[in-house]
Amino acid sequence: MTEIYPLAVPKGRKLKCEVCDAPAERMCAACTVTYYCGIAHQRADWVSIHEKICQLLIPLRTTMPFYNSEEERRHGREQLLQRQKHLIELCYKVAQKYLFEGKHEESVPAALHSLRFRTNVYGLNSVQLVPAYLLLSEASIGLGHVVQAEEYLSQAQWTVLKSTDCNNEIQSLMHRNLGLLYTAKEEYEEARYHLANDIYFASCVYGSEDIRTSGGYFLMGNVFIHQNKMDIADSLYTKVTEIWHTYLDQHVQNQLSARKQPADILAKELENDTGLDEAQEAEAVHILETILEIRENTGKEKPASILFILKTVAILHYLMMNISKAHELAVKAYLLSKELPNKEDVTEALRDLLGLIASKDPVTLKAAKFFAGQGQ
Template sequence: MNVIYPLAVPKGRRLCCEVCEAPAKRVCTACTVTYYCGPVHQRADWGSIHEKICQLLIPLRTAMPFYNSEEERQHGLQQLQQRQKHLIEFCYTVAQKYLFEGKHEDAVPAALHSLRFRMNVHGLNSVELVPAYLLLAEASLGLGRIVQAEEYLSQAQWTVLKSTDCSNATYSLLHRNLGLLYMAKENFEEARYHLANDVSEIWHKYLNDHYQVLSQARVQQIDLLGKQFVNDTGLDEAQEAEAIRILTSILSIREPTSDKAPRKTVLVLKTLAMLYYLMMDSLKAHEYAARALSLAQEHLSVEEQNVIQELLTLITTEEEQPITS
């Protein structure tokens, strides 16, 4: 049976199927608070997640008890919210595990639960909903349901666009799933674009963490190990070579259209500058930092320019006054 799973939305729990939200005809006799349109979806939900959370749903889907004071009522509400937050992460982890194992059908009900609990706790427009949308998109892609995956990803994109608080990890996952979507649609140019976004942001996060620590030590001419400064990217030679190959390949995709997405091109240039800086190759680091600053001065804010200027100044200082033991 080819079941289509619609986008999850807040719903009246009673008489709505837990999986597809169609009119419900069956009830779980174990918890009596979960409904299904028929035996197919009941079995699917049970095998995916319901068996694991059946009894946990009872206090969430029954009327709150009478409290003698406002303080007791607030405490009860806090407990209710904590239970929902626990279920958000638990259902998400279960769905993620299914995806790792290639069990895309099993992942869908668990991911839907995570999405609904996120809506209850964070509201309809929160960026906290995006990880669940991305899980559902990935599961849909694995099942060959391209239209369904596109709907989930559109919802995720829209939520991210409206948010001012989205982590690099979430951006990375969004681009990865968009890349997979366009690969499935055989739009390889768009797929390359989004997969490049994913990879470049991962490398930027990794190298920036190293750069922040080591640049401070170098400014003070202090080696944390009490030795002369050496190459310290945290990578071996093969990994460094692979990083350079990937990042320069991404740059070759980005630069011809840098006017359309200058921030993305600047990100790659800055990442390469940090990589070469950590590799103690000041000439290459200076080259990429200077190119990043030039592009930033044309398109980005003064604050963003200042970050790159600081990097370039540090590189230039080391070129003029090399650190010795």
């Protein structure tokens, strides 16, 4: 990272900061096509997204090469478009992941990049800009900048109103962000209205029992917690846990079935995979561990509910190859299951899970054999 000297700036060209659009005084020495107003924004962008896309920006921000034919020019333009679309999704997913991890400040530069590339590809009035506006709104809510969040949401809503091709997925995202905004403003009736719409539109796209719909149920449960309506919140958290358990446990059952296959097939089948991208994994961790914390703090009289979420979170960490965490949670769930009546099936399922965990980490093998022996 080096300073920009006045003679390096082409005559008549105004360089703007990548993060805030202020006049730029620095540039990234690695790509030499990205500029900043100062070292603070340069570092913020690097931490958020620039390290991941630094070299990918060079062909987008340099003059296209000379082509000998129209076919080559068309191919070059198509490649450029594909690069931009790739960066739209990459920046969007990175920003999403930061939001689910509670890193709201880090998400902002990545979300701004996604918005910038969307504008370049689709134009200023396209509904494709809405997901990026919503990311920026959610980041602003997390940072406590409610007025800024409302501005981004207003831009998103205006874009939707002008569009003729706004689909149910975008409508779901819009209402989810409005639900978050009204929750932050402690206007819980409005929050519930918008989250109900989020669930409706998400169900239209994915179905009511899909993990992508579960976020709406989870946020609705949080609203009822704020309203001290614990029974309703409890039922919503149970539904969220059931949705994620059904999804994650299928991967475990596939592995248990694969263990009965010949050795050459076994090696391939037992590779861990959640089937989720990094942002979705971060969302799963955030949702399920939040429910687990709430259950352990408020649900002592409902040990079966605690057991269920413990097992679900253990499976998630196992599939993400967080083996020590998975083992800790699975052992905790196993010991709890032994205290409950008529839980033989759950106890057996947890022994199977502990066996799978042990297969990934020999350190836990002794413990797994011990728990297997408890079933004798």
